[in-house]
Amino acid sequence: MSRPALLPLYINGRFEEEGARFDNISPVDGRLLSQAVEADAAQVARAVQAASDALQGPWGRYSAPERAALLHKVADGIQARFDDFVAAEVADTGRPLHLARTLDLPRAIANFRTFADLAVAQIDDCCETPQADGGLLFNYTVRKPLGVVAVIAPWNLPLLLLTWKLGPALAMGNTVVCKPSEETPSSAALLAEVMDKAGIPAGVFNLVHGFGPGSAGEFLTRAPQISAVSFTGESRTGSAIMKAVADGVKDISFELGGKNAAVVFADADFDTAVAGVARSSFFNTGQVCLCTERVYVERPIFDRFVAALKARAEALKPGYPDEDGVDLGPLVSRQHRDKVLSYFALAREEGAVVVTGGETPRFGDARDQGAYVRPTIWTGLPDHARCVREEIFGPVCHIAPFDDEEEVLRRVNDSPYGLACALWTQRLDRAHRLARRVQVGIVWVNAWYARDLRTPFGGSKLSGLGREGGRHSLDFYSDISNVCVKL
Ligand SMILES: NC(=O)c1ccc[n+]([C@@H]2O[C@H](COP(=O)([O-])OP(=O)(O)OC[C@H]3O[C@@H](n4cnc5c(N)ncnc54)[C@H](O)[C@@H]3O)[C@@H](O)[C@H]2O)c1
Numbered sequence: 001m002s003r004p005a006l007l008p009l010y011i012n013g014r015f016e017e018e019g020a021r022f023d024n025i026s027p028v029d030g031r032l033l034s035q036a037v038e039a040d041a042a043q044v045a046r047a048v049q050a051a052s053d054a055l056q057g058p059w060g061r062y063s064a065p066e067r068a069a070l071l072h073k074v075a076d077g078i079q080a081r082f083d084d085f086v087a088a089e090v091a092d093t094g095r096p097l098h099l100a101r102t103l104d105l106p107r108a109i110a111n112f113r114t115f116a117d118l119a120v121a122q123i124d125d126c127c128e129t130p131q132a133d134g135g136l137l138f139n140y141t142v143r144k145p146l147g148v149v150a151v152i153a154p155w156n157l158p159l160l161l162l163t164w165k166l167g168p169a170l171a172m173g174n175t176v177v178c179k180p181s182e183e184t185p186s187s188a189a190l191l192a193e194v195m196d197k198a199g200i201p202a203g204v205f206n207l208v209h210g211f212g213p214g215s216a217g218e219f220l221t222r223a224p225q226i227s228a229v230s231f232t233g234e235s236r237t238g239s240a241i242m243k244a245v246a247d248g249v250k251d252i253s254f255e256l257g258g259k260n261a262a263v264v265f266a267d268a269d270f271d272t273a274v275a276g277v278a279r280s281s282f283f284n285t286g287q288v289c290l291c292t293e294r295v296y297v298e299r300p301i302f303d304r305f306v307a308a309l310k311a312r313a314e315a316l317k318p319g320y321p322d323e324d325g326v327d328l329g330p331l332v333s334r335q336h337r338d339k340v341l342s343y344f345a346l347a348r349e350e351g352a353v354v355v356t357g358g359e360t361p362r363f364g365d366a367r368d369q370g371a372y373v374r375p376t377i378w379t380g381l382p383d384h385a386r387c388v389r390e391e392i393f394g395p396v397c398h399i400a401p402f403d404d405e406e407e408v409l410r411r412v413n414d415s416p417y418g419l420a421c422a423l424w425t426q427r428l429d430r431a432h433r434l435a436r437r438v439q440v441g442i443v444w445v446n447a448w449y450a451r452d453l454r455t456p457f458g459g460s461k462l463s464g465l466g467r468e469g470g471r472h473s474l475d476f477y478s479d480i481s482n483v484c485v486k487l
């Protein structure tokens with residue numbers, strides 16, 4: 001049997017294959033796709049040291065336009081290997097080909113280009129301060145790189161979320177050590193090849209594969225030379241990373257979990273709202289932090305809406321990534337599927353009415369060795385049910401009726417999370433009024449997951465710390481100081 005492909009580390013401008021290996025398994029049919037090198041503590045330490053040294057090398061003397069030109073070259077390199085990256089992302093996640101082609105890849109390219117250009121266009125503050133003695137103070141802002149940034153990404157949008165951090169971190173002159181999720185190492189390995197070919201100076205970009213606790217993730221967050229951690233993942237992981245960096249008082253930017261609500265008023269455009277909630281609940285098989293898992297529908301249209309969403313869910317086609325018309329891929333792993341299935345069982349115990357789904361599809365072929373579940377809709381649960389309060393991160397939502405704005409606002413805000421909310425109504429006065437009172441970082445009105453990379457992105461409460469996007473990213477990835485000159 002031929003040896004599986006090996007995904008190496010990339011440290012100080014060199015690909016490294018030495019070290020323990022872990023399997024990369026297809027969520028479509030359970031077969032072995034490849035193996036990745038698990039970086040040990042010494043390899044992570046060398047990667048961090050290389051990143052630290054690179055700050056003092058040529059990279060430290062690059063201007064913003066020179067860094068931007070290199071990042072555009074990286075974007076060009078991704079574009080040139082578009083199909084290779086699509087294949088890598090689809091292999092690791094099992095998502096439909098069209099999703100990788102229309103979301104993951106275009107966003108990865110945009111993440112580099114957008115922040116390269118924003119960094120060049122960035123201007124900073126200055127001001128004059130008249131003094132009582134008739135003198136004048138001139139204050140101006142100086143923006144320097146933070147230093148070595150640890151970038152830790154999740155498995156749900158592997159390349160999109162890795163490059164969402166990499167783009168601004170590099171554009172602002174930092175060096176990085178990246179650790180993609182152990183579930184989805186392939187596209188990051190390709191990115192290292194593109195970075196290498198683009199001529200990014202040795203040590204500026206480093207890639208280590210591995211797990212979290214007791215593995216590359218923890219070694220990286222505990223490295224003394226890192227200046228900041230940009231992390232996306234579960235809230236409890238964010239808490240663990242906060243503890244790891246607390247003694248060093250490192251900068252952190254966290255995009256964490258969610259239990260997002262959609263609110264559908266009776267005056268909403270019905271078909272648009274049904275389509276929008278179906279998309280926000282089942283997109284990427286429900287594996288997007290912004291996905292809807294709580295739906296509140298104004299009582300006059302509740303029964304009609306439940307029936308319409310049920311029909312939408314049952315019309316979704318699970319299948320192979322390259323199948324015509326496929327809408328739903330598998331969950332990212334059998335382990336994650338077992339977690340989602342445990343909530344399917346819990347919902348029944350908590351007394352849910354299962355409107356549709358709640359089980360795994362039977363294909364009668366290799367896909368039965370994959371991690372598929374059916375899109376699932378529940379009603380009838382109380383707001384305090386675990387299935388209505390805990391993040392499930394699968395193609396599932398609970399629908400409840402409501403009678404007025406104040407009631408639904410209270411229920412939407414009654415959550416330990418605060419990431420996103422979608423409001424469906426044609427009364428824009430009501431939409432603006434509610435948008436200001438919903439305790440989340442991102443509100444969509446008659447839309448969902450429509451993105452402008454210049455806008456602030458992030459969550460409140462357990463959903464995150466800080467905001468990235470636009471100038472928020474430039475600020476996070478900069479060490480800003482003020483210079484005051486007496487004239
Ligand atoms: N807010 C957002 O924008 C956003 C976006 C995507 C995913 N998420 C969240 O991510 C979760 C799903 O992703 P996941 O399962 O990969 O999350 P996870 O927290 O299990 O892992 C995320 C990454 O952190 C690493 N990691 C785990 N423990 C670590 C530790 N102690 N120290 C350092 N690194 C560690 C993992 O190896 C992985 O690379 C969901 O909760 C989802 O809501 C949030």
Ligand SMILES: N/C(=C\C=C\C=O)C(=O)O
Pocket residue numbers: 156157161164255287288289290451457
């Ligand atoms: N950070 C972003 C997406 C997060 C998706 C969560 O799963 C983005 O679109 O920039």
